[in-house]
Amino acid sequence: MRPVRASEQHRWLFDDWHPDLGASLRDDFEAREREVDLARERAVTQIIAEEGLPGVTALAQVAKLPWAVGSALARSGGEFDMEALSLLDSEDTSLVQFSDGFARMRRGREARMIRQWVAQFAGRPVAQARLLLTLDDVQDAWAMLIDLPEEVDSAYWAEFAPYGRGADFPHASEAARQLLRHGRAAMAVDALSLYARRDAVEVDVVVDALNEFGNAEDPEVGRVSEYDLTTLLDYLRLHSVDESVLARLEWKFLPVLHDESRAKSLHRLVARDPASFVQLVEYAFKPSVEGNESEPPRVDPELAANAYRLLREWRMVPGTNEDGVVEQEKLESWLHDVRALLSETGHLELGELQIGEVFAHSPSESDGTFPARAVRNVLEAAPNDRFERGFIIGLHNKRGVTSRGMTDGGKQEYDLAQQYDAWAARVEATHPRTAGALRSVADSYRDEGRRNDEEARRFLEGMDL
Structure with missing residues (x-):
């Protein structure tokens, strides 16, 4: 049953990272690796x-580990240097891996030998580039690239990968620049994310990479995850990048930032800039x-969805300062400009409802009253009830998802109603419209609590299975 040809007899050694040699060396990994290397060397010699x-x-073309x-x-x-290395630009990926494995083992760590080989493969840019990619020291490779044709440079950066360079790789920023120059924005972002965690990349390169990523079709886009993007955005925040730059990037990547807290600069921009x-x-x-006869401009559905999501997640009341206090003058100035712009576009009613919803996320005053005094003043002076309606909607929406036991009834809702009643009582004398809005929320929670009580009663009586 034993195969006749040696290449078939020993193929099993090159189909597994850790072939079973029968030796009991499980506790000594290095000794086991030496035994495997020796067995493979003997096999190739035969x-x-x-x-x-x-x-x-032929074995390399069928084995699972052609590099081995x-x-x-x-x-x-x-x-066999020239014969093996000549396969570096083969169209057969197995032979390329075979040749790469040969080059990496044969040259050791000597740039001198790589330089000699590169010279012998003049006119074959892919082979020359792949020889340079075997060098551990990228500076040696980059120094050689300077004297080689542009085709070699392009082939080199088309296959360059930042992985396996060590935790202290000092050239991550320059590598990312070159990847961007050669149209590999996804790989640049991935590389920068890897080394940004060690505070080892330049801020301007991160900004350039994020600006470039996603602007063109990129076959490597799958390398970039939400974690990579948030890592780089956090890195820019840590290094005090201009907030307008951060806001623009947060807007660009909002569809993949599933945590609403990751777009803080964008939220602050909306609360600061009426336009x-x-x-x-x-x-x-x-x-x-x-009666508006002009046809509204068509909006891309993805852009509309992005805007709608941001409005739903917006939590910062305009006029809020760095200490979390809503300043009356700033809030009123923002509202004045916003109303004028909304009137021009025909969105005043919708816009005021949205503003009312964000009022629901107002901070409390130092005396425990809610919402902030500046917000209450705006609600009292409003020429219509749209702020109030939006405020009530926002209060309901911010509760979020709830859960309860089958027999718990409406205790959660009664507790909330009590809280809203207490807030209403404390502001009723000075801000009756605000108190009315708070009481309407309290009443709705009491009604919901009674419904949950009834459901619990039906369950206990066996009427609702």
Whole structure:
């Protein structure tokens, strides 16, 4: 049953990272690796003796680890440098891996030998580039690239990978620059994310990479995860990058940032800049003014969804300072400008409802009253009830998802109603409209609590199975 050809007899050694040699070396990994290397070297030596180099390359084409075949050939001591290396630009990926394994083992750590080989493969840019990629010291490779044709440079950066360079790789920023220059923005972002965790990349390169990523079709886009993007955005925040730059990047990547807290700069921009808020409302909603004969501009559905999501997640009341206090003058100035712009676009009603919803996320005053006094003053002076309606909607929405036992009834809702009643009682004398809105929320929670009590009663009586 034993195969006749040596290349078939020893293939099993090159189909597994850790072939079972029968030796009991499980507790000594290095000794086991030496035994495997020696067994592979002996196998290749026998294949060369019986079948020549074609037998070795044939094995590389069918083995699961073609690089291991090339590495074993390099250790065997035969003079096959040019024959093995000439396969570096082969169209067969197995032979490329075989040749790469040979080159990495044969040259050791010597840039001098790589330089000699590169010179011998003049006119074959892919082979030259792949030889340079075997160098551990990227500076040696980059120094050689300067004197080589542009085709070699392009081939080198088309396959360059930042992985396996060590935790203290000092050239991550320069590598990312070159990857960007050669149209590999996804790989650049992935590399920068890897080394940003060690505070080892330049801020301007991170900004450039994030600006470039996603602007063109990129086959490597799958390398970039939400974690990579949030890592780099956090890195920019840590290094005090201009907030307008951060806001622009957060807007760009909002569809993949599933945690609403990761777009803080964007939220602050909307709360600070009336035009930004109005533009979001325009993207998300059609004009509500009746009789407007002008056809509203068509908005890309993805852009509209992005704007709608941001409005739903917006939590910062305009006029809020760095200490979390809502300043009356700043809030009123923002509202004045926003209303003027919304009137021009035909979105005043919708916009005021959205503003009312964000009022629900107002901070409390130092005396425990809610919402902030500046917000209460705006609610009292409003010329219509849209702020109030939005405020009530926002209060309900911010509760989020709830859970309870089958027999718990409406205790959660009664507790909330009591809280809203208490807030209403404390502001009723000075801000009756606000108190009315708070009491309406309290009443709705009491009604919901009674419904949950009834469901619990039906369950206990066996009427609701």
